[in-house]
Amino acid sequence: MARKKALIIGINYAGTEHALNGCVNDAMNVRDFLVNDRGFPPPGEGDMTIMTDEPENEGTELYPTHDNILAAFKWLTSDNEAGDVLWLSYSGHGGQVKDLEGERASGLDDTICPIDFAENGQITSDVLHRAVVSPMHPDSRLTILFDCCHSGSACELPFVFRPDAEGNVNMLDTFKKGVGLVRAAGDLLDGGLSMDKVDDAKMLLGGATDFFHSLRYGGGADEDGLAKESFQENWESEGKDVWMFSGCRDDQTSADATIAGAATGAMSWAFMKTMRENPEQSYVNVLQNTRTALVENYSQVPQLSCGGRYDLDQTVLL
Known part of the structure; x- marks a missing residue:
């Protein structure tokens, strides 16, 4: 029987010079959205894991260290079967490090930053792809929401779509x-x-x-949103049914905002607002409407990327 499975990560880096305000709130808001709006099993039933840097998680497998996050990725993608619907979200710092393989035109790899990144390193985009995308069953679907800086190609999905100033995706x-x-x-x-x-x-x-x-990611993005470089691997041949909404382009930052009196990531807020207003939207509609929700107050441009050349007019499956 097909199942729903979710991994939710939110890191505030409390007590450090890198502290954020809204990322743990993002994790809790995503939990409520998935459970109450999309029928995911709640935490405690075995198919939803929430990792935050709240004090009660320190020293446990739910504390978002480098090693714990990689182990959680393995948990998420293990044993998935045809028809399964998976979710991964991350709210925290995103960064960029030097591309040691020399394969990226920008010279940089996008990263996410575990709570212990200063000691144990950031998790690069190619590691993310191999840990999250490559193990997926080709007939299961994974949706990713990344609310962090420099997140455009954070999972190195081969095809990217971005709305222009008028919301057109061509x-x-x-x-x-x-x-x-x-x-x-x-x-x-x-x-x-x-x-x-x-x-x-x-x-x-x-x-x-x-x-x-121009159907591929890269550092030299034009106004239509597309790049001139390919990744280290021939990822498009994998054909994995993976869809990622990210909060900004590779060269942008994502806002740690206060909305309705609560700290939150702007992209997380905009995505859930869009989905709640119309739960049966297509992928391209969600991208356009998320852009509309952000454009008045934030310069970041959300992106949609996917593992194959899929029909963007199909309804979002969550």
């Missing part, structure tokens, strides 16, 4: 245009070759390559 049109350029190049070469034809075909194929690259 990625599928972009892909179709790229396909059209490839076909035009092939048609041009039919019936014999000439140097002029070869040069024109190369120009068309070069344009198509740019379009296909």
